[in-house]
Amino acid sequence: MNTCRIGLVSISDRAAKGVYQDQGIPALAAWLTGALVTPFKLETRLVPDEQLLIEQTLCELVDEMGCHLVLTTGGTGPARRDVTPDATLAVADREMPGFGEQMRQISLHFVPTAILSRQTAVIRKQALILNLPGQPRSIKETLEGVKDEQGKVLVTGIFASVPYCIQLLEGPYLDTDPAVVSSFRPRSARRPADS
Ligand SMILES: Nc1ncnc2c1ncn2[C@@H]1O[C@H](COP(=O)(O)OP(=O)(O)OP(=O)(O)O)[C@@H](O)[C@H]1O
Ligand SMILES: Nc1nc2c(c(=O)[nH]1)N[C@H]1C(S)=C(S)[C@@H](COP(=O)(O)O)O[C@H]1N2
Numbered sequence: 690m691n692t693c694r695i696g697l698v699s700i701s702d703r704a705a706k707g708v709y710q711d712q713g714i715p716a717l718a719a720w721l722t723g724a725l726v727t728p729f730k731l732e733t734r735l736v737p738d739e740q741l742l743i744e745q746t747l748c749e750l751v752d753e754m755g756c757h758l759v760l761t762t763g764g765t766g767p768a769r770r771d772v773t774p775d776a777t778l779a780v781a782d783r784e785m786p787g788f789g790e791q792m793r794q795i796s797l798h799f800v801p802t803a804i805l806s807r808q809t810a811v812i813r814k815q816a817l818i819l820n821l822p823g824q825p826r827s828i829k830e831t832l833e834g835v836k837d838e839q840g841k842v843l844v845t846g847i848f849a850s851v852p853y854c855i856q857l858l859e860g861p862y863l864d865t866d867p868a869v870v871s872s873f874r875p876r877s878a879r880r881p882a883d884s
Contacts, residue, residue, distance in 0.1 A: 691861040693729040695721065696750035696759035696816075698736060698743070700773050701823060705737040712825040713762035720829050724848060724869040727862065732756060738764045743776035751780075751816040757860035758851065759816055763823030765808040773820050774807040781811030781818075785854075788819055788847050792831045795844050796822070799830050817854050819847070833870050846870045853878060 699713030714733045721729065732754045734746050743764070750756045764773035778784070788810035796803030808820035821828050834846030852863035852872040862880060865872045 693725075693727065693758065693855070693861045693863055694754060694756045695729050695731055696747075696754065696756040697731055697733045698746055698750070698759065698761040699734070700736055700738055700743060700761055700763040702737045702770065705735055711735050713823065713828070716825040716828045717760055717762060717821075720832055724832070724865050725863065726866050727864045729863075738770040738772055740772040740776045740779070743773060744780050747776065747780045747813070747818060751813045751818070756816050757855050757858070759818040760821060761819070762821045762825075762828060765806045765820050765822050767805055767807070771807070774809045777809060777811055777818055777820055780813050782814065783812045785810040785812060785817070788850075791845070791847050792821070795831050795834055795846065796827065798835045798844060799827070812858065815858050815860055817851065817858065819851075840868075842871075845873075849873050 697714050697717045699711050703709050704711035718731060732750055736742050736746050747759060750759050761773055764771045789808045792808055793803050793806060806822050808822060810819045821831055832846050832848040834842055835844040836842055848870045849872055853874045855863055856878060
């Protein structure tokens with residue numbers, strides 16, 4: 690079986706310098722471990738907010754490591770050194786603006802400053818590249834969405850659309866734990882056992 694390869698890129702000047710310990714990659718890895726029921730392999734990178742370095746890292750993960758999905762965290766804001774979306778767009782074949790729109794909708798339920806994130810998503814070759822904000826707790830928030838106290842979904846997390854997107858890019862079949870986030874696929878795109 691074609692195992693899903695996932696690149697995780699934490700983009701932070703201070704974490705890269707060792708001023709504080711990076712929490713981005715551990716938070717991404719922990720969330721994926723809880724959410725995915727199909728096997729996956731991680732490639733992780735910690736880089737400072739340097740556009741060229743971020744571009745090179747994204748290209749390496751997609752072109753050389755063969756990642757099907759790349760999640761970045763950090764550097765999406767308006768500050769001068771926040772250049773993650775710029776680097777992401779620079780290596781894109783095509784934009785997927787719906788992911789950024791949905792993440793800002795979700796984040797508004799958690800922080801009033803959600804619109805300050807320029808986060809986006811793109812396709813490069815076989816891979817979907819998604820930008821998440823740098824605040825570690827925003828990883829779970831945006832991937833999983835907004836739920837009420839009973840766990841009922843109020844705003845759908847963006848990861849719900851990721852497995853079908855990877856399938857449309859002819860990547861491996863990914864499945865999620867519905868208790869964390871339910872993946873949406875049209876009936877015709879489901880595996881026979883799931884339909
Ligand atoms: N990789 C990380 N590990 C731990 N905490 C982080 C990380 N990235 C960001 N944070 C926290 O989230 C906040 C907002 O993230 P943001 O990307 O705006 O960081 P920043 O202020 O640009 O600084 P830096 O790039 O040095 O992390 C940071 O001030 C920090 O408290
Ligand atoms: N879910 C969520 N989204 C969020 C935040 C957050 O704490 N949680 N912080 C906001 C803030 S204050 C900023 S400046 C932008 C950009 O953050 P970044 O530069 O760390 O990527 O993300 C926004 N989106």
